[in-house]
Amino acid sequence: MEEQSSLTEMFNWRKNFGVNTVMKDFDFKELNEVQKYYPQGYHGIDKEGRPIYIERLGKLDFERLMQVTTLDRYVKYQVQDYEKTHRVRFPACSIVANRDVNRNLVILDVEGVRLKSFTRPVQNVLMQLRNINSDNYPETISQMLIINAGPGFKLLWSAIKCFLDPETESKIQVIGNKYQTKLLEMIHKSELPDFLGGSCNCKLEGGCLRSDKGPWKDISIA
Template sequence: MEEQNSLTEMFNRRKLFGVNAVMKDFDFKELNEVQKYYPQGYHGVDKEGRPIYIERLGKLDVEKLMQVTTLDRYVKYQVLDYEKTHRVRFPACSISANRHINRNLVILDVEGVTFKSFTRPVQNVIMQLRKIYNDFYPETLHQMLIVNAGPGFRLLWSAIKCFLDPETASKIQVIGNKYRTKLLEMIDESELPDFLGGSCNCKLEGGCLRSDRGPWKDISIA
């Protein structure tokens, strides 16, 4: 009964937000500009066939980001992309891997992030995205690897971790700059962007985080 109530609440929140309307009408024309100031995107799959989502939080420039979009539009874009993951990426990965896939592997690159860089505008962006994720897309995280974590970020992480659900926190591993071996345990080198120690650069697509590379781009599957 509790699980059923949670699902009902989730669907009600989605309806109130207008997820279906976003899917139907929203056009995020500023995506290329947004990528300059907050590089992120799906790229490849891990060795178990899960889609890999990568964010370069250390390159987030909130001031410039908010010059090319608004927080409301950015949140709607994230909803649109989450929906694509559920409706397109997960099914395509399931077909490709010949097993049910319904969770992501997330890599968060925090190079350069310190306590000082976690300003109020940055907090607003992250908290809005966390709310959307928790409200609409619970239980889609397989594991998160936070890489390039320096002393400044580790101090910040100590403060953040206590606010996370214990189950979610247990799926997150914080690593310094010697992360390549760990990533290659889970991801083939050809599926990993070169800026994370892999061999892929997606040069023709303008870079790995602009390519949306994965089974969902395979015409024979899609």
């Protein structure tokens, strides 16, 4: 009964949010401006063929972010991107890998993040996105690497991880600024942005986190 109730809630949420048409109906025209104040995006695949999602949380400027978009539009954009991952990115990666690919590798760059970085508005938007993700897009992370974790973040992490279930915590590895070796164990240098120690810069696309580089952009696949 509990599982059926969860499915009903998910279907109701999708209907009320307009998820089934969000890919074609929603135009997030302010994306380039948003990227200036919260750099994030998909870029390449790891050695197991999984999409790589990179987020530079330490560069979040929430006040300026809210000057170029609204909270509702930003959340809708994130849902649109979740849908793209399930409908486009995972299927394309599955074709290339010749097996089912249904999880991401996540790199979270927290350079500069401190306890005071998490103001109440920032907490609210992150919690809203977390709830949407966990309730409607569960089990999509294979592993999360939190890099550039300084003393300030490590103090924050000690408090956060108490609220995580053991399975989720087991997927997360917190690393300091000596992360390049670990990343290159999992990702070919050509698939890794230069700001993370790779050789890619996606100069023609305006930078790696604006390129959405991956097999899902190959017309013959997607």
